[in-house]
Structure formats: structure tokens, C-alpha cells
Amino acid sequence: xxxxxxxxxxxxxxxxxxxxxxxxxxxxxxxxxxxxxxxxxxxxxxxxxxxxxxxxxxxxxxxxxxxxxxxxxxxxxxxxxxxxxxxxxxxxxxxxxxxxxxxxxxxxxxxxxxxx
Amino acid sequence: xxxxxxxxxxxxxxxxxxxxxxxxxxxxxxxxxxxxxxxxxxxxxxxxxxxxxxxxxxxxxxxxxxxxxxxxxxxxxxxxxxxxxxxxxxxxxxxxxxxxxxxxxxxxxxxx
Numbered sequence: 001x002x003x004x005x006x007x008x009x010x011x012x013x014x015x016x017x018x019x020x021x022x023x024x025x026x027x028x029x030x031x032x033x034x035x036x037x038x039x040x041x042x043x044x045x046x047x048x049x050x051x052x053x054x055x056x057x058x059x060x061x062x063x064x065x066x067x068x069x070x071x072x073x074x075x076x077x078x079x080x081x082x083x084x085x086x087x088x089x090x091x092x093x094x095x096x097x098x099x100x101x102x103x104x105x106x107x108x109x110x111x112x113x114x115x116x
Numbered sequence: 117x118x119x120x121x122x123x124x125x126x127x128x129x130x131x132x133x134x135x136x137x138x139x140x141x142x143x144x145x146x147x148x149x150x151x152x153x154x155x156x157x158x159x160x161x162x163x164x165x166x167x168x169x170x171x172x173x174x175x176x177x178x179x180x181x182x183x184x185x186x187x188x189x190x191x192x193x194x195x196x197x198x199x200x201x202x203x204x205x206x207x208x209x210x211x212x213x214x215x216x217x218x219x220x221x222x223x224x225x226x227x228x
Contacts, residue, residue, distance in 0.1 A: 004159075035218065042203070042220035043160070091159050105152075107159025 004108035006092050012114045013082055021077040021111045025094030032075050033105060034067060035091040043091065049075060082115045089113070120204045125223040134191045136222050138204030141185050149180060149187045152203040154221070160203060164189070191224075199226045 005024045013019050025032050034046040046059045049069045060066070064082075069075040079086055089112050093105040121139040128134045140149070148167050152160040164171055166178040166187070177190040191198055201221040 042201075043218035045218065093159065104150075104162040104165075105160075107161065110157075110159055 004092055004094055004106050006090075006108040006111050008111060009109065010112045010114075012116065014116055015084060016081055018078065018080045019082055019113065021079075021090050021092075021113070023075045023077070023092030023094075023108060025073065025075070025092070026106055027073075028096070029094035029106075030072060030097055031095045032069060033093040033095075034075070034077050035093070036061075036088045037091060037110070038088045046077070079113075082113075084115050087113055087115045120206055120219055122202075122204050122219065122222045124220065125225070127225045127227060128194055129227050130195055131193050134194050134198070134224060134226075136189045136191075136202055136204075136224070137186055138189070139186045140204070140206045143184050143206055147184075147206045149178065149184075150205045150207065151176070151178065151189050152205065152218070154201045154203065156200075160201075160218070163202075194224075194226045196226050196228060198224065200224060 004026055007022045011019055023032065030051055032049040035043040036046055037043050047054050047057055047067050051072050052069050054067065064080045067075060067077045075092065077090060089110040091107055091110045093107045095105045119142065122136065126134065126136060148165055150165040151163045153163045154160040164173055164176050164178045166180055168180050168184060171178045179188045179190060187204065189202060201223050203218050203221040205218060
């Protein structure tokens with residue numbers, strides 16, 4: 001596609017519910033990243049994928065958060081038993097490769113999650 | 117990863133040149149310096165990248181002194197549309213497993 005797309009663009013859910021956020025990276029990009037951004041704050045790195053593998057999951061805030069990627073394409077970030085502090089914008093980015101770290105990351109528009 | 121320090125916020129009037137300085141005292145030999153820009157309600161986007169001396173593109177200039185312990189992003193003649201958060205990142209080439217990490221950035225407000 002022309003750019004990174006994310007869905008849904010907005011999600012309102014009740015505390016305790018599970019949510020699934022989707023990211024479609026730019027075609028051919030092997031590296032994919034998830035970030036969280038709370039209102040007025042900087043980006044908080046969550047997890048990255050090189051291909052379908054996530055070498056380091058230590059950035060995930062808790063065991064309620066999980067992510068997967070299939071076919072070196074679409075990735076989903078799942079938040080189980082959502083809490084109010086999970087409310088934030090969840091941003092996805094992709095790049096050609098992770099090996100050359102200075103590859104430009106291209107960001108999607110984000111999913112705005114509000115947990116009531 | 118090299119830690120970066122930037123001012124939290126800056127204000128400027130339209131038409132002025134804005135310089136945002138980022139400190140990265142423990143930058144390594146293989147590290148490059150990259151700046152991203154984030155408009156409200158959008159994801160960040162790449163502005164400029166450099167290793168040493170000066171880099172210029174259609175958007176900005178990046179000045180890096182010889183010791184590379186800091187860098188300055190220069191925006192010429194800013195307009196209201198340059199109001200955004202600017203992030204400085206320092207990353208290592210070819211380490212294989214560690215992506216760049218965004219800090220809090222500098223919030224630039226351009227005033228008419």
C-alpha cells in the first residue's frame with residue numbers, strides 16, 4: 001500500500017474488555033514497530049518485529065499485552081482485560097529492515113483507544 | 117543506546133529561524149542522528165539524518181559538531197504549520213536487534 005494503515009482509527013471500550021488493534025505495514029517492509037503515546041507525552045516503545053519474530057518483548061507494559069505478526073505483513077496488538085491507564089494512541093511503524101538501524105520508520109495514523 | 121536530552125518546549129514567532137539542540141554525550145562511533153517531526157493527531161515523520169558536520173534538505177538543516185556530542189536541528193523561517201513535536205534519536209548501525217527509541221521530544225509552538 002501507499003503507507004502504513006491502522007484499524008480501527010478510534011476504539012472506545014469498557015474496562016475489562018479485550019481489544020485488538022491492527023497494523024498493515026508498507027508492502028515489503030520487514031521491520032514493524034508498535035509504540036504507545038499517552039496524551040501530551042512522547043512515544044513509548046512497546047515491541048518490534050523483524051519478519052514474524054519479536055526478539056524482545058520486554059517493552060510490553062504487562063502480560064495483558066501481546067502482539068503477533070504473520071506473513072511478514074499484518075500485525076495485531078492485543079490488550080486483554082483493558083484498564084483505564086491503557087487509554088492512549090497506539091502507533092505502528094514499519095521500515096525496510098532492522099539490520100540497518102537508521103532505516104526511516106514510516107508511521108501509521110494510530111489507533112486512539114479510550115477505556116471507560 | 118545513546119541517551120538524548122532536548123528542551124521540553126520552545127516558542128517562536130513566524131518567520132524566525134528556530135534551532136533545537138539535542139545532547140547525546142555518550143554517542144558511539146557508529147551512531148547516526150535522526151530527527152522526526154510529529155504534528156498533532158498524526159504519527160511522527162522523518163525529517164533529516166546525519167553523521168557529522170552539516171546536512172541540509174528541503175525541510176531543515178542539521179548541524180553536528182566535531183565531537184558529535186550534540187546536534188542542532190535548524191528550521192528556517194518557521195510558519196504556523198511547523199508547530200509540532202520534534203524528536204532527536206541516536207541509533208547504532210548494524211547492531212541487529214535494537215530499534216531506535218523515541219524520547220519526549222521538543223514541543224515547538226509557532227506564534228503569529
